Amino acid sequence: SKATVSVLNCSLQTPPLQTMRCAFAALWAALLCAAAADDQYVVTFKDAASHRDFAPLEVGLAGGEVVVDLRRHHAVAARLSEEGVAALMNSERVASVELDHKRYLARDNVDPAEFEPGMPFGIEMVQAHLIPEAVNATKKICIIDSGLDMRHPDFAGNTKITGTSDPAGSGSWDRDPFSHGTHVAGTIAALRNGEGVVGVNPEGHLPIHIVRVFGSGVRKWTYSSNLIAAVDECVEAGSEIVSMSLTGESRSDIEERVFAELYADGAGVLMVAAAGNKGGEDYGYPASYDAVVSVSSIAKSEVHGHFSQKNDQVELCAPGVDVLSAVPVGHWRGEHGDYATFRGTSMATPHVSGVMALVWNNAPECSAGAIRDALATTAKDYGPPGRDVRFGFGLVQALDAFNALRRTCGPPFPPTPSPPTPVPPTPVPPTPAPPVVKSVECAGEALAAGGEVELCDVTEGTAVELEEVEVLVSFPQLFQWGALCFAAEVKVTVGDATWTATLANGKAKTFAVDASVPANVPIRVRVENTHHLCAAEVEARVVYVEDVSTPVPLTPSPPTPAPSTLVPTTSVPIPLLSVSPAPTPAPETPEPVTPVPPTPVPVVATPPPTPSPPAVEETVECAAQLVVSGGDVDACEVGGVVEVRQVEVYAEMPSLFDGGVFCHSVLVRVVVQGVVYTGRLRHKTRSVLDAAGVSDHGPASLVVANDNSFCDAKLAAKVTYVRL
Numbered sequence: 001s002k003a004t005v006s007v008l009n010c011s012l013q014t015p016p017l018q019t020m021r022c023a024f025a026a027l028w029a030a031l032l033c034a035a036a037a038d039d040q041y042v043v044t045f046k047d048a049a050s051h052r053d054f055a056p057l058e059v060g061l062a063g064g065e066v067v068v069d070l071r072r073h074h075a076v077a078a079r080l081s082e083e084g085v086a087a088l089m090n091s092e093r094v095a096s097v098e099l100d101h102k103r104y105l106a107r108d109n110v111d112p113a114e115f116e117p118g119m120p121f122g123i124e125m126v127q128a129h130l131i132p133e134a135v136n137a138t139k140k141i142c143i144i145d146s147g148l149d150m151r152h153p154d155f156a157g158n159t160k161i162t163g164t165s166d167p168a169g170s171g172s173w174d175r176d177p178f179s180h181g182t183h184v185a186g187t188i189a190a191l192r193n194g195e196g197v198v199g200v201n202p203e204g205h206l207p208i209h210i211v212r213v214f215g216s217g218v219r220k221w222t223y224s225s226n227l228i229a230a231v232d233e234c235v236e237a238g239s240e241i242v243s244m245s246l247t248g249e250s251r252s253d254i255e256e257r258v259f260a261e262l263y264a265d266g267a268g269v270l271m272v273a274a275a276g277n278k279g280g281e282d283y284g285y286p287a288s289y290d291a292v293v294s295v296s297s298i299a300k301s302e303v304h305g306h307f308s309q310k311n312d313q314v315e316l317c318a319p320g321v322d323v324l325s326a327v328p329v330g331h332w333r334g335e336h337g338d339y340a341t342f343r344g345t346s347m348a349t350p351h352v353s354g355v356m357a358l359v360w361n362n363a364p365e366c367s368a369g370a371i372r373d374a375l376a377t378t379a380k381d382y383g384p385p386g387r388d389v390r391f392g393f394g395l396v397q398a399l400d401a402f403n404a405l406r407r408t409c410g411p412p413f414p415p416t417p418s419p420p421t422p423v424p425p426t427p428v429p430p431t432p433a434p435p436v437v438k439s440v441e442c443a444g445e446a447l448a449a450g451g452e453v454e455l456c457d458v459t460e461g462t463a464v465e466l467e468e469v470e471v472l473v474s475f476p477q478l479f480q481w482g483a484l485c486f487a488a489e490v491k492v493t494v495g496d497a498t499w500t501a502t503l504a505n506g507k508a509k510t511f512a513v514d515a516s517v518p519a520n521v522p523i524r525v526r527v528e529n530t531h532h533l534c535a536a537e538v539e540a541r542v543v544y545v546e547d548v549s550t551p552v553p554l555t556p557s558p559p560t561p562a563p564s565t566l567v568p569t570t571s572v573p574i575p576l577l578s579v580s581p582a583p584t585p586a587p588e589t590p591e592p593v594t595p596v597p598p599t600p601v602p603v604v605a606t607p608p609p610t611p612s613p614p615a616v617e618e619t620v621e622c623a624a625q626l627v628v629s630g631g632d633v634d635a636c637e638v639g640g641v642v643e644v645r646q647v648e649v650y651a652e653m654p655s656l657f658d659g660g661v662f663c664h665s666v667l668v669r670v671v672v673q674g675v676v677y678t679g680r681l682r683h684k685t686r687s688v689l690d691a692a693g694v695s696d697h698g699p700a701s702l703v704v705a706n707d708n709s710f711c712d713a714k715l716a717a718k719v720t721y722v723r724l
Contacts, residue, residue: 040067040100042225042254043088044075050093051075058094062087068225072232073258077225100223101250101285103213114324115339119198121300122187122319126351128200130399134361140207141188141241141357142234143350144227145181146214149328150174152182152338154190154197163210164233170215170222178214179327183342184245185210186326187350188357196339197324200354200398206361209237224252227286231262235269240368241360243353244273244292245346247284256289263291266369270360272353274345276309281389288313293372296390297321297348302382304390308345314392316379320348355398362402363410370409374401437467442525442540443678444667447473449480452491452528455540459522462546466513469494469525470541473503474665475534476710485534493526494542500530517544537667539680615722617645622702624716626654632669632705635717646720647672647702648688651681651713663711670717671703678707 043059045051051074059066059076062084068077077100080088088094114120123129147170148163150156163173176182185199185208192202211230213222227244234242262269272293276284287294294313297305297320304310305321322341332340352375360371378401379394387393406413442456471492475485487504495515503509517523525540622636638644649670653663665682681687704715 039080040077040223040225041080041085041097042070042075042077042100042252043097044073044095044254045093046074046095048074054093058088058091059084064088068223068229070225070228070232070254073228073254075225075254077223096253098253099250100225101248101252101255102221103224103227103246103248103285104221115197115336116192116194120187120324122323122351123198123200125300125319126200126355126396127398127400128355128358131358131362131402133201133203133205133358134364135203135205137201137205137207137357137361138364139241139357139360140209140237140239141243141353142209142211142231142237142239143181143185143188143243144211144213144230144234145184145245146178146220147171147173147176147181147212148185148210149176149182149326151329152186152326153193153195154186154199154326155182158189158191158204158208160204160206161208161210162237163212164230164237165212170212170226173210173212176212176328178220179331179340180214180245180342180346181210181212182328183323183325183340184243184346184350187323187347188243188354190326196326199325200351201358206357207238209234209239222246224248224255224285228255228258231258231271235262240269241353241356242269242271243350244271244286245344245349247274247276247287247345249282249284251283251285251288255286256291259286259289259291263368266367266372268368270353270356270368270371272349272356274349275311275314277307277344277346278309279307280309281311282309283311283313284309293352293375294392295320295345295349295352296392297343297345298382298391298395302395304383305343305345305348307343308348308390310389312389314389315387316352316375316393316396317382317391318348318351318396320345320351323347352396355396355401358398359402359405363405365411366405366409370405371401374404378404436546437543438546439541439543442542444537444539444680447527447529447536447538449529449535450532452526453538454524454526455538456525456542457522458542459520460517460546462519464517464523465545466494466515466517466523467543467545468510468512469543470508470510471503471525471527472508472539473505473536474539475505475536477535478505480534483531483533485531485536488529488531488534488536490538491528491530493528494524615643615724617720617722619718619720622704622717622719624650624652624714625704626712627704627706627715628712629706629710632703633715635702635704635715636719637701638719638721641724642721643724644672644719644721646688648686648718648720649681649704650686650716650718651683652715653683654712654714663713666711666713666715667707668713668715669705669707671705672701672719 045055051071055076056066059078062080064078064080064084066076066078070076085097089097119129148155155161165171165173186197188199189201189206189208190197190199191204192198211233213226213230214220231242259271263271271291272295273287275287275294275296286292293315296310296314296317297308298317299305299321300319308320321343323343324339324341327338327340329338332338356371360366375396376393378397380397381394382391402410440456440458445453445455447453469492473488473490478485487502489500489502492499492511494513495517497513497515499511501509523542525542527538529536620636620638625633627633647670649668651666651668653666655663665680667680669676669678702717702719704717706713706715
């Protein structure tokens with residue numbers, strides 16, 4: 001061989017050091033040649049008999065070695081030279097020979113609030129906390145990954161977990177050398193046990209099967225043949241959902257065919273896979289097969305993960321940036337022990353497969369295709385309307401999908417109670433009117449550092465009972481005077497009651513109130529900012545019960561007349577009057593009358609009044625304009641005599657982080673014919689103002705103002721009006 005010749009040539013050289021270097025280089029070249037010469041291939045036989053009786057013989061005669069037997073698919077994976085591949089392709093028993101493609105793990109600052117009793121942010125984003133886990137869950141999920149550390153407290157003692165080690169010898173399924181599989185399993189089913197984190201299915205009812213395909217050492221990839229064998233293990237273990245947080249660059253014919261057969265046009269197994277982490281538009285496999293749900297990644301801020309691949313096979317998206325979950329015991333020596341945050345489409349995938357299991361076990365009568373359709377049609381849409389290459393159909397939503405299934409194949413909604421049979425009323429004293437519960441939204445106010453502000457100046461004409469006060473604090477700038485402004489301690493005062501609480505940026509706090517306010521006495525909420533460096537904006541909402549009961553007088557009964565007292569009187573006789581008969585009148589002789597014909601009077605018909613044509617509503621689109629912080633623009637003007645009916649405003653933040661401030665919303669002020677409306681609009685949302693009655697029946701003008709202190713905003717408007 002060439003390597004042998006190189007070694008012989010080296011032996012003729014001097015001095016000895018050069019001989020050693022040359023020999024080492026030749027040996028390394030020989031190893032590379034050997035590695036290249038014997039790649040791994042998938043050999044598919046034409047029928048079951050050819051595979052059963054001749055597979056080892058055919059591969060052996062071709063100078064190869066069988067490493068994985070895919071008996072369900074009449075195929076084997078084998079290490080072969082190029083000559084061996086050519087020999088097998090000429091065999092009358094062999095249908096195809098293709099390269100055994102590699103599949104890789106798709107993995108690319110911990111918030112203490114995400115630990116129990118809280119939950120990782122992704123669980124709330126996918127609505128998993130809004131659906132109870134089915135106690136008698138039958139739809140088993142299979143996780144194909146690097147194993148699961150069963151010593152971890154979030155899995156220890158869970159008898160619903162079983163496993164299989166990779167036939168190629170990757171190691172025991174209940175150990176995880178790479179932390180990847182344990183992290184994925186934690187997102188799906190970490191137990192609610194008072195410590196650590198919780199998963200999408202946290203009650204321990206979900207049956208789970210683990211198949212380990214990634215081995216020990218530095219090799220973080222496996223072959224597509226091992227993946228096919230792993231999926232077969234999942235199915236044999238009774239799994240109906242397969243979660244694969246892995247990807248590869250190359251398409252495999254046999255892999256695509258196997259997955260299509262398992263999905264069976266929506267009648268079989270649901271399979272989910274990571275879209276990939278290269279950030280480009282390339283397809284990743286197996287995610288890009290039609291039978292597999294491809295999952296991309298988004299962040300907590302609902303923006304697309306920059307690393308997440310984008311193509312027309314992406315079907316759903318889920319949280320995949322800084323996802324907190326479990327890792328093997330003792331693998332991580334950080335502040336939070338056996339928990340860590342990872343990022344990647346690998347982290348997004350278990351959110352989707354976990355929701356599949358949660359929803360399907362609550363609607364087990366539905367087919368795999370019905371579950372897949374429900375998740376797609378109810379997903380929270382991002383980006384362009386409908387499906388797009390970054391987000392697919394959108395963020396998976398567990399509760400919305402379950403409610404959609406209840407209208408078709410899932411359990412029905414609880415029946416609406418029938419109205420009670422009317423009973424004749426029994427006369428009773430009148431009951432006072434029930435109290436009326438009211439909720440008043442108080443306009444936002446600027447709250448200076450160390451300052452205070454009063455909100456909700458509400459006065460009722462009757463006595464009220466305060467129920468609760470909700471306060472929301474947000475910081476226009478997260479860094480002020482060298483301080484990190486992510487939370488502030490505030491003092492809230494209502495009447496004689498005072499509360500002190502720490503409010504995080506954008507998080508509302510509700511205070512229970514038990515106080516009475518007399519009639520015609522204003523209800524005021526005073527908020528004091530005890531932080532001496534951070535200025536904020538504060539909003540509030542007051543809930544109270546208005547006592548509208550007033551005494552209702554009983555309907556008076558008619559008075560009963562008192563008995564009469566008879567006074568005896570002297571009886572006086574009344575004489576009868578004599579009546580003479582009236583004389584009979586003589587009959588009169590009628591005189592003849594000549595009839596005179598009436599003179600006809602012409603009738604002039606009065607035409608009915610012509611009805612006025614109904615007013616036709618018209619709209620005008622006001623072009624989007626960039627409005628700097630604190631500025632305003634003349635959005636548009638409608639000429640002629642008009643009456644404004646409605647104004648719709650749309651806001652979009654050109655930059656979500658501007659001047660050190662997180663610009664997720666804008667305080668908008670709209671002026672229509674001199675009437676002012678204020679409100680807060682989040683990024684890419686719109687608000688409709690009922691502007692009826694504000695027009696003075698002249699030309700309509702619209703001014704849109706940005707009342708934020710730091711964030712620029714792009715504002716557009718649409719005016720609906722009628723011409724008079």
